[in-house]
Amino acid sequence: MTESALREPLAYPFEQPDGLALHPLYADLRQRPPVRVRMPYGEDAWLVTRYTDAKSVLGDSRFSMAAAAGRDRPRVRPVAVSGGGLLSTDGPDHARLRGTVAKAFTARRVERLRERVREIAEGLSRDMTESGAPADLGERFAYPLAITVIGELLGISQEGHVRVRDWLDVMMSHTVTADEFHKWNNTFAAYTAELVELRRREPGEDLFSALVRAHDQEGRITMRELMALAPVLISAGFVTTYHQISNSCYLLLARPDRFSSLLGRPETLPRAVEELLRYVPLPNGFAFPRYATEDIELGGALVRAGDPVLVDTAAANRDPAVFHDADELVLDRTVNPHLSFGHGPHYCIGAHLARVELQVALEVLLEDKPGLRLAVPVKELRWKTGTMVNGLHELPVTW
Template sequence: MTTTAQREPLAYPFEQPDGLGLHPVYAELRQRPPARVRMAYGEDAWLVTRYADAKALLSDPRFSMAAAVGRDRPRVRPVVVSGGGLLSTDGPDHHRLRATVAKAFTARRVERLRERVREIAGDLSRDMLMSGPAADLGDRFAFPLAITVIGELLGISQDNHVRVRDWLDVMMSHTVTAEEFHKWNSTFAAYTADLVELRRREPGDDLFSALVRAHDEEGRISMGELMALAPVLISAGFVTTFNQIANSCYVLLVRPDRFASLRGRPEALPRAVEELLRFVPLPNGFAFPRYATEDIELGGARIRAGDPVLVDTAAANRDPGMFHDPDELVLDRAVNPHLSFGHGPHYCIGAHLARVELQVALEVLLEDMPGLRLAVPEEELRWKTGTMVNGLHELPVTW
């Protein structure tokens, strides 16, 4: 049995290697019970890295996200984000909020969006081809695809896309000061309030109009909850998808044989996308703590009531106890129960939409640019630092 007194907490998150490699300490941590870690700010926490432990915790209601509200939660920056949204509630409140937005993300509705996603991706691809090589695949393709899809779903006009991206750059920064964070957050709150009034005057078929109706007409959510839902839906629907598309393209382009193996095989894309989701370590110190509501034994560690616990899904996705050759990219991996979208009641509500965007993005690029390749040597690529989501500053490509 491990106790808090037996080991000095490790500094977390671990220094990220260049690219999308995982720090070698994860392999060691998976050999023993959950470790104690210390982030730059907030309380010490337990860190879960093994697949079985992570899956068990994510589905166990005794580990609460709502209990983090008001706590000095472990984090990478001084500011504490206030609660009230999907990631700060449990039980009936979480179910109520989730049900309010779930209709927009059902598999049937998202599949109806597939052709629209393909239309957007095709337009972006043709624009790149007409402009001629080279181009930044992130800026010219991944970014506008992700922001346009989530923007149309939520009801955010195209002229606000860059504004939203600038706001999210600040929200995802490890190094943002409390003053800067609150300044940008206030600006975005004002934008959200304006959007509420716009959708009251001009309701549509978008998700934001549905949220306004849920507050004004149905009384299912409070105004505070509506304001808290907006940034979560935008950030989850854009930041992760944008970077996952760009990172997935990078992973394939530095392995040209894998990219070539997908040409002319659209039926292979669903499995390939699942493997890319498992293989790419997207979060970088970006974990929402869950607090134990009672003493719980997890993976050989005694978690005391009130202790925060962090789950590193990237480490769990490389657990050799669950995945054969976990550090290898196996695009036709048959069994792939990765945790990139989480597990249990907080499973990512937009998972199916993200899958569709990734499948369509690769399908269009493979069809339109079969000769797509990096325009610079891999070692010249610049990885972002000090941000909660791993990604490149740019992804120069030619064809």
């Protein structure tokens, strides 16, 4: 790319190649300081693609998420999505909100959930066997596993699973209109209000009951904050995990030698999961911008106070300056400081839970269906378009 081409903002997000490949332009951009980009809507922004720059932005309090309030945020669709709660606060406010839910996601507590996650996964695998092959692994296994686990943790009933999925199908769409967005958002807000009243009448040990107690009895959060926290926890705990499980299985089955290399070697699964997390470019042109609160030199570029910065963690996770054979899936990679869960104060609060679900999902499939394989050629698989998360429409498998 010529220097003159970089004087004008680049159209972003870049066209997504088929599957989980990254656009070749990223390799060129990582050789340069951050560049200016123009998303379909909102103001121009700086794009960060190098690992060191990405980690710097994510960990530096001078790049604020709260400062996005009231700004014409760079985005992929007309309507601006507020992160709400955890994703629109910094400093003490963020720490307070994070502390309200953090106990549910500690490594120790999540490890106690491992057996329950396995019980759910084994039941889903048995159901697939009883129904017979072929089956859609995404719909029959990845989706119900992710929604059941987060549903039980939050206290959402089976009936609520359908409402959550219908809402998220709209929220994750790049093509949703403003009217559709507000209609579905209001519908889900009403459902959240129903859950608040239910947990007031019938409190339990679930996270939603804890949120209600934090408001009603402890005064730690406002009702507005509670209403903002709920959809963020639901979407982050379901959408990304569901697609990560499905995409991981696709990568293993698209090259049968990858799947077979894990058979009988459960001790290698944690490393394989970390590599799958690094390799899968899950967000598709979707990132919450951070705004510089002062002039900051970043990787050779001067970011002025008030400028928005977008961090492309998928590009950073393929940085050859940090990862050997960065564009290859190396399942036994020993050093893997990927940024898939972020870094710094906004590090994904559900990282431990996501790891457990991915590890258990692969363990169960390897144990129960060692002959698992794709039921159609790779070229016949259909990738979703116009959505914020990369994934397949279906993942047909047999065994």
